[in-house]
Amino acid sequence: MSTLPTPAIALPEIADMAADDRHAALTYLNDAWVEAVREGLDEDCLVQAALFTALRSLVATYGETASAEYMARVAERVAAGEYTIAGLTH
Secondary structure: OOOOOOOOOOOOOOHHHHHHHHHHHHHHHHHHHHHHHHHOOOOOHHHHHHHHHHHHHHHHHHHHHHHHHHHHHHHEEEHOOOOOOOOOOO
């Protein structure tokens, strides 16, 4: 039996793994978005399609009530400017 200390295996925290997954997902979606715009798709159409697809999946996973509550919080965050890029207000 060895008396040398066993080095600890550095495992990422669960929150870090979720953040990595979200970052990868955002990268995939952003790449697809850019490609669609390059191909001439109108961004308004992309917005509507992306929201519809996301909401359909959200409802399928969490149900109508939880999804509606989540979207209400998103609406509050939008109104508070959390999704506004600096210098771009409407």
